[in-house]
Amino acid sequence: LDKHKGCDIIDLHPGSCLWSQKIHQHLKPRRHLLLEPDERYLDPFIKPLLNQKDSAYRHTTLSGAAPKGYFDTYDKIFDDHLLPARDALPEQDPRLREPNHSLLVIGSLVRRYPDIRTGSNAVAFPNLILHHLAEAAQTNIMFQRYGLVRVLLWVPDETKSSILPDSVLHRTGYSINLESAFNIAEVVGSDRSQLSRTDINKKTIHRQRQDQLDVWSARRVLKRMQSKGMAIPEHRRPEVHQKALDTDDESLSDYDPIHLPKDKSLQAAVDHHEKNLNELAELAAIPRVKRKHLTPPDARFKLTSASQEYIKIFDQPSCRLWFDSWGLQIALEHEYSATKDKLPEEVRAKLQTRILATDKKLSSIQEKMFSKDVGKQMGVLIDELFALCRPKPLMEWDRRPFEPMTAADEEFWPRFPMRLVDLKPRTEALGDDLMNSTEANHVRRGLLKAMFTHPSAPLLESIDRLGPGARDILGPEFSDVTQGGRMDPKHMLTKDITREQLVALTKAYIEWPFRPLGSEALEA
Helix, strand or coil: CHHHHHCCCEECCCCCCCHHHHHHHHHHHCCCCEEEHHHHHHHHHHHHHHCCCCCEEEEEECCCCCCCCCHHHHHHHCCCCCCCCCCCCCCCCCCCCCEEEEEEEEECCCCCCCCCCCCCCCCCHHHHHEEEEEEEEHHCCCCEEEEEEEEEEEEEEEEHHHHHCHHHHHHHHHHHHHHHHHHHHEEEECCCCHHCCCCCHHHHHCCCCCHHHHHHHHHHHHHHHHHHHCCCCHHCCCCHHHHHHCCCHHHHHCCCCCCCCCCHEEEEEEEEEEEHHHHHHHHHHHCCHHCCCCCCCCCCCCCCHHHHHHCHHHHHHHHHHHHHHHHHHHHHHHHHHHHHHHHHHHHHHHHHHHHHHHHHHHHHHHHHCCCCCHHHHHHHHHHHHHHHHHCCCCCCCHCCCCCCEEHHHCCCCCCCCCCEEEEEEEECCCCCCCCCCHHHHHHHHHHHHHHHCCCEEHHHHHHHHHCCCCHHHHHHHHEEEECCCCCHHHHHHHHHCCCCHHHHHHHHHHHHHCCCCHCCCCCC
């Protein structure tokens, strides 16, 4: 936070001002505006701050975050009385997409508005505000008119799954929109290990992922922290962080099937893969009744404990063998994508044909070898492994720079479980000669809304819904494994799309001469 020392602070719903005072003491801001519409907090908490000698605090009952009607607050507060006056930057000014450290927004979205309906179809207040903040960061409105402003917010515990999902199974258009606008980090949170695995409601809220994959991800985070000299006090460590400290990479390596054979060239590795698939196809051709009495070759890959619960014991050895081959397939595709530009054209074309053929054969073997129920459970694991076990993981949660510290309910007043999220706006902007950034972001939101009606549907099917021939606009990012694609994009699900692929798709859609217009156009 040191880069913000001496800045102006906009403080949303400061309430009892405990957090506000801690930030104030550290940053010593030029001006600290408390946007607190609830007058119950005024006499006991806010007035003593306003009455301090040479106080930098100011207060207004204007709301900086509400279910409706708060946008104009940011037109009123820069009036020299509440906050020093600022001039909004011109529309094309490059400083609009640069960080503005002279302003900081902090606050809490844990606030009830009893006059607002709370029916089953009502939008959750914190999620609505975060959506607005993402829009502001992408299009430079509200307090983002002066450059990109960092936001530190306390949010209800249950919003974690929508802001930073830790399972690709629950990745939504909403979470992708947030990560398109911000680099998101969770600084403080509750410890998920305190939840009972049999508590259905809590399990749904927290979207728990399979244990070994959580620890695998936490080991990566631990290395990032160690490289920066970061450590979490022992009493603030989440359980998964402690597990990461207590384990090693070798004990987890067998849960990651994506490996190339050692000391083999790409062509030799493809030869090895084809041989393995031939042997696996022979095993798949044996009737299931006879296969029960066979002892299949040993596999390197280990099924997670959750997968072992759902996949029958009889199918587990074959399943592990299949995942060994699947992992090698992904590794070959990645290596091909990374090195193809260095290969002679004839070699490149032959390798591409062979790798696509092994991919097709692998899918055929899975259909023959396993029942639909087993195939469905394997699909869950495939989704998680493909999202996590890559140089740049798919999800923002798996790219986190550090583990959040834990906090207990009783540490908050009023007592309520919360999480602290750090939102840093991304500097890249959409928009070109065809559209300005506001219109381009409208298109991006429309694409997410249209495609994510069925997040688990194949990506190509979702893109087909954008208009006749829409899949023709797909760029090379979708078939490049180094960029999160697959050599055959038909294997990608809608929820597999990366932020960079979404940007490329948005630009391609804007330039597409056949995109629907009028009543058939996208709705954001």
